[in-house]
Amino acid sequence: MKSESTTIKDIARFLNISASTVSRALNNHHEVSYKTRQAVLEAAKKLDYQPNALAIGLVKNQTNTIGVLMPDITQPFYSSAISGIEEVAVEKGYYVIICQSDESYHKEVSLVNMLNKHRVDGLIICTATTTDDYHHLQIVNLNIPLVQFDRVVKHIDSHKVVSNDYQGAYEAVKHLLECGCRRIAHIAGPEQLSVSKNRRQGYLDALRAANLAIDEQYIPTCTLEKEHMQLCTEQLLDLPIPPDAIFTVNDPTALEAMQVIKRKKLVIPDDVAVVGFDDQFLASYLNPALTTVSQPSFAMGRATAELLIGQIESKRKENEKSTFTTKVFDTQLIVRNSSGKRKDE
Amino acid sequence: MKSESTTIKDIARFLNISASTVSRALNNHHEVSYKTRQAVLEAAKKLDYQPNALAIGLVKNQTNTIGVLMPDITQPFYSSAISGIEEVAVEKGYYVIICQSDESYHKEVSLVNMLNKHRVDGLIICTATTTDDYHHLQIVNLNIPLVQFDRVVKHIDSHKVVSNDYQGAYEAVKHLLECGCRRIAHIAGPEQLSVSKNRRQGYLDALRAANLAIDEQYIPTCTLEKEHMQLCTEQLLDLPIPPDAIFTVNDPTALEAMQVIKRKKLVIPDDVAVVGFDDQFLASYLNPALTTVSQPSFAMGRATAELLIGQIESKRKENEKSTFTTKVFDTQLIVRNSSGKRKDE
DNA sequence: ATTTTTACCGGAAACGTATCCGGTATTCAA
DNA sequence: TTGAATACCGGATACGTTTCCGGTAAAAAT
Numbered sequence: 001m002k003s004e005s006t007t008i009k010d011i012a013r014f015l016n017i018s019a020s021t022v023s024r025a026l027n028n029h030h031e032v033s034y035k036t037r038q039a040v041l042e043a044a045k046k047l048d049y050q051p052n053a054l055a056i057g058l059v060k061n062q063t064n065t066i067g068v069l070m071p072d073i074t075q076p077f078y079s080s081a082i083s084g085i086e087e088v089a090v091e092k093g094y095y096v097i098i099c100q101s102d103e104s105y106h107k108e109v110s111l112v113n114m115l116n117k118h119r120v121d122g123l124i125i126c127t128a129t130t131t132d133d134y135h136h137l138q139i140v141n142l143n144i145p146l147v148q149f150d151r152v153v154k155h156i157d158s159h160k161v162v163s164n165d166y167q168g169a170y171e172a173v174k175h176l177l178e179c180g181c182r183r184i185a186h187i188a189g190p191e192q193l194s195v196s197k198n199r200r201q202g203y204l205d206a207l208r209a210a211n212l213a214i215d216e217q218y219i220p221t222c223t224l225e226k227e228h229m230q231l232c233t234e235q236l237l238d239l240p241i242p243p244d245a246i247f248t249v250n251d252p253t254a255l256e257a258m259q260v261i262k263r264k265k266l267v268i269p270d271d272v273a274v275v276g277f278d279d280q281f282l283a284s285y286l287n288p289a290l291t292t293v294s295q296p297s298f299a300m301g302r303a304t305a306e307l308l309i310g311q312i313e314s315k316r317k318e319n320e321k322s323t324f325t326t327k328v329f330d331t332q333l334i335v336r337n338s339s340g341k342r343k344d345e
Numbered sequence: 346m347k348s349e350s351t352t353i354k355d356i357a358r359f360l361n362i363s364a365s366t367v368s369r370a371l372n373n374h375h376e377v378s379y380k381t382r383q384a385v386l387e388a389a390k391k392l393d394y395q396p397n398a399l400a401i402g403l404v405k406n407q408t409n410t411i412g413v414l415m416p417d418i419t420q421p422f423y424s425s426a427i428s429g430i431e432e433v434a435v436e437k438g439y440y441v442i443i444c445q446s447d448e449s450y451h452k453e454v455s456l457v458n459m460l461n462k463h464r465v466d467g468l469i470i471c472t473a474t475t476t477d478d479y480h481h482l483q484i485v486n487l488n489i490p491l492v493q494f495d496r497v498v499k500h501i502d503s504h505k506v507v508s509n510d511y512q513g514a515y516e517a518v519k520h521l522l523e524c525g526c527r528r529i530a531h532i533a534g535p536e537q538l539s540v541s542k543n544r545r546q547g548y549l550d551a552l553r554a555a556n557l558a559i560d561e562q563y564i565p566t567c568t569l570e571k572e573h574m575q576l577c578t579e580q581l582l583d584l585p586i587p588p589d590a591i592f593t594v595n596d597p598t599a600l601e602a603m604q605v606i607k608r609k610k611l612v613i614p615d616d617v618a619v620v621g622f623d624d625q626f627l628a629s630y631l632n633p634a635l636t637t638v639s640q641p642s643f644a645m646g647r648a649t650a651e652l653l654i655g656q657i658e659s660k661r662k663e664n665e666k667s668t669f670t671t672k673v674f675d676t677q678l679i680v681r682n683s684s685g686k687r688k689d690e
Numbered sequence: 691a692t693t694t695t696t697a698c699c700g701g702a703a704a705c706g707t708a709t710c711c712g713g714t715a716t717t718c719a720a
Numbered sequence: 721t722t723g724a725a726t727a728c729c730g731g732a733t734a735c736g737t738t739t740c741c742g743g744t745a746a747a748a749a750t
Contacts, residue, residue, distance in 0.1 A: 005488075021729060032728070056706080058735050065442075074428050353738095365739075
């Protein structure tokens with residue numbers, strides 16, 4: 001199945017000139033006359049010439065491709081970020097290869113290696129929950145530009161894009177306090193994730209600022225598996241003195257929490273208020289609508305891609321050692337009915 | 346920035362053998378002795394050899410890459426399908442490049458051309474709502490294997506993967522009839538989309554089977570823009586004799602419809618029942634939970650990738666002209682409270 | 691002991707493109 | 721009119737790999 005596509009040599013033969021001249025003409029090189037350039041362009045169109053990206057990549061040692069490795073592209077937060085990444089990528093002439101780790105460390109390592117082998121020009125990664133060894137990132141970071149998204153590893157030297165998790169959590173808890181809640185629980189995420197840690201810290205500091213005692217019983221750590229989200233919620237509600245509010249590490253957890261609360265015939269927000277984190281698009285459609293901390297995932301995706309491509313192209317120009325930036329996006333508290341002051345729809 | 350990665354020649358030099366032998370050893374060619382093969386493998390590991398996919402692709406005229414073009418990767422139906430595609434792709438050693446058309450015909454054409462230029466080994470496509478010219482698909486279909494997903498164009502000769510839209514719609518309407526509804530409206534999708542057409546037909550036939558008259562006023566065609574979804578719903582509710590049920594072409598439309606219905610202080614399902622199509626993951630979290638037709642999007646994604654890769658690899662073996670199959674996935678009606686027989690949670 | 695087979699290996703060409711280097715013809719300055 | 725500068729082009733090489741072709745040495749068959 002010879003693919004029979006026309007090459008630069010075909011054009012050369014057609015015009016009785018050399019391949020190198022054709023190449024120069026197609027690349028707007030100045031050392032080619034106007035006349036032959038026009039002839040080449042015309043012939044290229046006529047013969048339906050499509051440059052072979054593989055061959056170009058081989059000599060230029062680049063693929064115009066960036067790899068994106070996310071835990072789960074099904075989650076709105078990630079798919080929306082990917083959408084932003086894709087948008088700037090095509091703007092700048094790059095392709096994006098997506099992979100998902102399914103929150104598995106082993107898949108993550110193997111996919112990073114695959115992408116490395118494929119000679120992607122750069123890599124965007126959001127580590128899996130189970131990842132707590134970062135050699136594979138270190139290694140890839142030496143070869144190709146890397147930018148970390150959302151879940152970041154501090155000691156790895158690269159661009160980073162995150163949202164202000166600490167501030168978001170702090171404000172969410174402050175809001176609950178203002179609603180009159182005094183026994184605020186927090187279903188936290190896995191400890192090795194930067195986002196979990198920062199949100200937890202925001203929660204703690206908000207309580208401290210209000211001179212409230214911290215009760216570790218109120219701060220279960222969730223694996224972020226569906227069943228465990230439910231279990232955490234049940235255990236909170238079964239405490240001798242159950243909480244009057246639950247702030248969850250993300251929206252999916254808030255969803256499950258709400259289901260459990262309803263199943264126990266408790267009323268949201270009267271008996272238990274709920275606040276999530278993400279503002280995934282369904283949050284506003286729930287009943288009661290979910291109060292949550294909004295992250296600009298699409299814009300974050302765009303910024304990530306811009307940083308990455310910027311680094312790729314500056315690297316090509318053999319720039320001085322680039323200094324890495326961490327882009328922090330402000331979050332915004334969206335107050336809806338799951339935490340309101342007992343005014344129903 | 347010479348990337349300094351070790352090549353096959355480095356290994357050859359290291360072992361004082363020829364590059365061709367190294368290549369053969371790495372590819373388990375039989376014409377190489379056990380001893381040298383071991384030596385090569387060891388040296389490859391020691392020197393951290395990573396085969397250059399570009400070079401391999403150049404000589405083999407393949408990229409091990411498949412392109413996926415979807416209207417909007419943010420929608421759960423698509424992201425879940427992509428997830429399935431990605432899964433079998435890595436299983437079989439392929440990379441997946443994703444692009445989104447944003448429902449724009451022009452973007453679609455330009456992206457198809459980009460992917461073609463990048464020499465992807467195959468292409469999965471779900472056309473945009475605004476696409477009603479299919480030359481670009483015809484052309485690409487001549488060059489590389491193509492499989493159409495969900496929204497398919499009948500007269501283009503390729504594998505196709507769809508769900509049984511007709512049957513799903515038929516059963517949804519039948520269910521509404523059994524609930525006692527008699528004035529069932531249908532918010533339909535754009536007419537050029539195969540899915541819209543089939544679901545509309547299922548709706549019509551179910552009504553006819555029940556000897557109910559068809560009222561075109563009850564069948565608005567929606568562009569699938571959010572505002573238009575709302576407008577269609579409002580117009581239905583404002584009719585002199587408003588419907589007692591609305592069957593929507595997909596879940597996002599059902600969502601908006603429910604919001605509008607609630608805003609009018611009507612009760613679901615007592616005043617108006619609602620049934621959607623997709624079973625996007627949020628459907629069960631709504632209040633009332635949404636009755637909808639479930640499509641196995643993940644499995645559909647898997648099947649699509651399997652068909653495509655199958656075609657790619659059979660093409661390599663210069664098979665006889667392959668005959669194309671259309672894989673139809675059965676849908677399943679998930680009855681929840683938005684259509685129940687007025688028993689509340 | 692001679693021929694044939696087998697096992698193994700190296701050299702060279704090829705994939706499609708970019709680019710370095712050198713060369714010719716033209717134009718300009720002196 | 722001569723020398724140098726300029727404009728343009730072709731040939732060769734390189735990128736990293738696979739694969740065809742031919743060749744040598746050992747093993748097997750005669």
